[in-house]
Amino acid sequence: MPPELAGLVQLRTGGSYRVDDTSLVLALLAAPSRTGAWVAVVGVADLGVEAAAEAGLDLDRTIVVPDPGDLWLEAVAALVDVVPAIWLRPTAVVRPATASKLAGRLRRRSATLLVQGEWPGCEARLSLERPEWYGADVGHGRLRSRRVTVVCRRTGAPDRTASLWLPAEEAPIREAQELQKVSRLAVVRETG
Amino acid sequence: MNTGSAPVPGGSRGVVPPSSGGSAPVSGGSRGVVPPSQNRTMVIWCPDWPATAAALDGGHGRDVPLAVLHANRVLACSAAARADGVRRGMRRRDAQGRCPTVVLVPANPDLEAQLFEPVLAVVEELRPGVMPLRPGVVALPSPGHFYGGEEQAAAIFLERLVEHGLWDVRIGVADEVFTAEHAARQVGIQEHLVIPPGESAAFLGELPVEVLAAGSGADGSGRDGMAAAELVSLLQRLGLRRLREFAAIPGAGVAARFGPYGARLHRLLHGGAGPGVVPRTPPPERACHEIFEPGLASIETVCFSVRRTAERFVAGLADDQCVCTLVEVEVETDRGTSFARTWAHTSWFGPTDLVDRVHWQLQGATRTGLLDGPVVRVRFTPGTVEPSADHADALWGSGSDERVERGIAKVQAMLGYEAVVRPVRQGGRGPADRQAWVPWGDRGVGLRPVGPPWPGSMPGPAPTRVFPVPWAAEVADATGQLVRLTERGVLTGEPAQFRQTPPQGAFRGGAWQSVLNWAGPWPVDESWWEGGSGGLVARCQVVDAVGQAWLLRYAEGVGWCTEAGYD
Numbered sequence: 001m002p003p004e005l006a007g008l009v010q011l012r013t014g015g016s017y018r019v020d021d022t023s024l025v026l027a028l029l030a031a032p033s034r035t036g037a038w039v040a041v042v043g044v045a046d047l048g049v050e051a052a053a054e055a056g057l058d059l060d061r062t063i064v065v066p067d068p069g070d071l072w073l074e075a076v077a078a079l080v081d082v083v084p085a086i087w088l089r090p091t092a093v094v095r096p097a098t099a100s101k102l103a104g105r106l107r108r109r110s111a112t113l114l115v116q117g118e119w120p121g122c123e124a125r126l127s128l129e130r131p132e133w134y135g136a137d138v139g140h141g142r143l144r145s146r147r148v149t150v151v152c153r154r155t156g157a158p159d160r161t162a163s164l165w166l167p168a169e170e171a172p173i174r175e176a177q178e179l180q181k182v183s184r185l186a187v188v189r190e191t192g
Numbered sequence: 193m194n195t196g197s198a199p200v201p202g203g204s205r206g207v208v209p210p211s212s213g214g215s216a217p218v219s220g221g222s223r224g225v226v227p228p229s230q231n232r233t234m235v236i237w238c239p240d241w242p243a244t245a246a247a248l249d250g251g252h253g254r255d256v257p258l259a260v261l262h263a264n265r266v267l268a269c270s271a272a273a274r275a276d277g278v279r280r281g282m283r284r285r286d287a288q289g290r291c292p293t294v295v296l297v298p299a300n301p302d303l304e305a306q307l308f309e310p311v312l313a314v315v316e317e318l319r320p321g322v323m324p325l326r327p328g329v330v331a332l333p334s335p336g337h338f339y340g341g342e343e344q345a346a347a348i349f350l351e352r353l354v355e356h357g358l359w360d361v362r363i364g365v366a367d368e369v370f371t372a373e374h375a376a377r378q379v380g381i382q383e384h385l386v387i388p389p390g391e392s393a394a395f396l397g398e399l400p401v402e403v404l405a406a407g408s409g410a411d412g413s414g415r416d417g418m419a420a421a422e423l424v425s426l427l428q429r430l431g432l433r434r435l436r437e438f439a440a441i442p443g444a445g446v447a448a449r450f451g452p453y454g455a456r457l458h459r460l461l462h463g464g465a466g467p468g469v470v471p472r473t474p475p476p477e478r479a480c481h482e483i484f485e486p487g488l489a490s491i492e493t494v495c496f497s498v499r500r501t502a503e504r505f506v507a508g509l510a511d512d513q514c515v516c517t518l519v520e521v522e523v524e525t526d527r528g529t530s531f532a533r534t535w536a537h538t539s540w541f542g543p544t545d546l547v548d549r550v551h552w553q554l555q556g557a558t559r560t561g562l563l564d565g566p567v568v569r570v571r572f573t574p575g576t577v578e579p580s581a582d583h584a585d586a587l588w589g590s591g592s593d594e595r596v597e598r599g600i601a602k603v604q605a606m607l608g609y610e611a612v613v614r615p616v617r618q619g620g621r622g623p624a625d626r627q628a629w630v631p632w633g634d635r636g637v638g639l640r641p642v643g644p645p646w647p648g649s650m651p652g653p654a655p656t657r658v659f660p661v662p663w664a665a666e667v668a669d670a671t672g673q674l675v676r677l678t679e680r681g682v683l684t685g686e687p688a689q690f691r692q693t694p695p696q697g698a699f700r701g702g703a704w705q706s707v708l709n710w711a712g713p714w715p716v717d718e719s720w721w722e723g724g725s726g727g728l729v730a731r732c733q734v735v736d737a738v739g740q741a742w743l744l745r746y747a748e749g750v751g752w753c754t755e756a757g758y759d
Contacts, residue, residue, distance in 0.1 A: 021759050022656040022657055022757075022759035023656045023758075023759055026656060038596050045660055046657040046658055046659050046660060046757075047615065047656075047657070047658070048623065048627070048654055048655045048656045048657055048658040048756065049615040049616065049617055049626070049627035049628075049658070050617055050623065050626050050627060050654035050655075051653065051654040051655060051656040052615065052656075053617055054653065054654055059614070059615050059616065059617070060614070062614070062615055063596075063600060063612060063614070063632065064612070064613045064614070064615050064629065065603060065607065065611055065612050065613075066611075066613060066629065066660075067611070068607060068611065069607070071606055071607055074606055075603050075606065075607060078599055078602040078603045078606065079599055079600075079603060081599055082595050082596045082598065082599030082600075083596065083599065130739065131738075131739035131740070132739055133709065133735045133739065133741050133758075135652070135711070136709045136710060136711035136733055136735060136741075137709070137711070138686070138709060138710065139683075139686070139710060139711065139712070140711065141711050142650075142651055142652045142711045142712075142733060143652050143653065143711060143733050143735075143741055143758060144652055144653070145653075146741075146758070167653045
């Protein structure tokens with residue numbers, strides 16, 4: 001887990017998580033990839049390779065199956081056996097029976113599944129809210145950083161949120177908390 | 193083939209005088225000081241090889257008149273056809289007129305080379321380091337030492353080749369390839385001629401100039417063949433009959449008057465060293481193949497049966513402390529179709545890797561229809577062999593990688609070889625140019641270096657989604673007027689709304705969205721030298737109302753499209 005997201009959710013091995021946004025998936029996958037783990041990406045034909053590398057993925061240990069077609073489940077099942085972290089974008093509606101069958105396999109192999117799309121029975125759902133891009137200014141500048149609120153929803157527990165820079169100016173991810181404090185302090189100072 | 197009836201060849205014929213000249217060539221004496229060469233050369237010549245190959249392929253006997261045609265002219269003919277008056281260079285109709293029963297076959301250089309391969313193997317068994325000159329002619333370092341003399345060696349070679357099923361084989365031995373080939377051309381079927389060391393010039397001198405045209409590049413094709421034909425014609429017009437007379441011309445002006453080919457020949461006639469034998473490195477030594485009798489129709493069965501051969505192949509290389517990183521897998525069906533593909537491996541091939549490659553190749557061939565019958569042969573030929581020390585496993589941590597490779601192979605077996613890829617970065621301007629998929633197991637070929645700066649590439653964080661096929665898009669200003677880019681790279685209006693159409697599975701497409709913020713345009717001169725539309729190309733970053741950012745591209749004449757998204 002990246003420390004910035006550790007307060008939100010603890011990814012368990014054997015669990016499946018729904019993650020809605022690509023940059024968030026990349027941030028979650030970068031942590032195991034940095035420690036030398038293999039990562040598999042199934043069904044993501046529009047993966048931005050450069051962004052993945054910038055996020056911290058080790059491309060030499062990244063397996064991509066861009067277009068598995070109807071055999072996406074079989075491909076994932078084969079990869080679960082050997083890869084500890086898998087990012088899946090299913091190409092069809094997933095039935096609960098399928099999901100639970102795969103969940104059993106994930107538990108046996110101690111792998112973690114991140115799904116971009118509908119997934120019955122996932123442990124938690126992570127998504128980005130209120131994204132704000134900084135840097136672009138009506139024809140001037142360029143996109144530099146994005147302030148987001150990451151929300152983690154799980155059944156039977158209150159939502160958790162975290163404020164992050166994703167990406168930050170000089171890093172792929174950074175907590176925005178301190179900056180918020182600073183700005184609040186500044187506001188306090190200004191107002192008296 | 194006709195091994196039973198084949199007589200034991202030539203025996204001890206010793207030095208055979210050239211058929212044209214009456215006297216023995218040895219008598220001429222050598223000009224100047226010619227040191228006896230250590231590197232003697234043997235040339236084995238199978239005359240009319242195109243015809244022989246066609247006869248072997250078609251199952252025709254030796255007595256069948258046969259002619260190989262190229263561009264409606266006879267390229268080669270069998271001895272039987274020649275006896276009926278068919279000659280090289282004759283038109284099809286004339287050949288049929290002389291010999292109505294002649295079997296006409298179109299020229300097939302691939303087949304000629306293919307059928308010559310087993311002949312090379314027979315020769316290589318006796319003496320490694322052969323240098324095939326062209327199908328039908330092979331040179332090798334003379335193996336006299338091993339057989340008690342060159343005469344004996346030639347006799348043994350002839351015997352083995354005749355046993356192999358060749359009928360018309362001739363051998364010449366001399367100091368260099370040129371002389372040895374001409375020596376071979378001077379003898380009869382299954383005979384040999386040895387030119388003693390230093391006697392090459394004398395031997396060649398007695399030959400009529402016409403032999404040059406029949407010599408290297410025998411069919412008048414190729415550079416040497418053309419040069420030889422021209423030289424022969426020139427020498428004839430000068431009234432020179434024998435090569436000796438050509439040799440008598442003072443050396444200084446030869447190159448200027450007769451060209452490089454003539455000059456080289458002149459040097460040879462004066463006893464200068466010609467090209468020696470450059471032995472081909474024998475990869476077939478390490479090649480392995482498996483023959484299935486009868487052929488196997490199921491891919492699974494082939495893969496199962498080929499496993500032992502794959503293990504033997506890898507073990508054979510391992511004995512030499514080598515591993516193979518590039519391998520050619522050749523598959524042959526019972527209809528005679530054979531197809532080969534070269535496979536590279538990121539580290540090196542183990543037996544299971546090889547079996548996988550066979551599997552993929554067969555699958556691919558089934559899809560393309562190349563696999564037209566049961567498989568009768570699978571052959572592995574090493575392409576690149578590297579010392580295994582360079583590829584030694586790391587002390588820790590390689591075990592799990594092997595496991596991963598197995599999983600990948602499983603997926604590849606399911607979806608096809610190209611379906612599993614390794615993401616690679618490369619140099620380029622647009623986001624799609626800056627990345628590539630390399631099939632797992634292949635090395636990336638033709639990738640642009642990431643290193644040097646690419647002017648016009650986008651600064652800042654890279655887009656997380658790069659669409660393989662850009663989405664069609666439109667950009668308009670506040671009044672609904674479509675925004676374009678002028679020739680000077682300026683937008684005609686301020687983007688206020690845009691819409692994009694994802695190809696399918698559109699979750700937010702089609703409708704107009706307002707532009708919250710935007711940056712750019714960054715003009716890129718990328719197409720003018722690539723022969724593209726030649727127009728201006730520019731990129732814009734656009735943030736929509738919900739805070740999603742997109743990278744849009746404008747190309748003159750094409751309009752806007754969405755190339756990438758900052759998801």
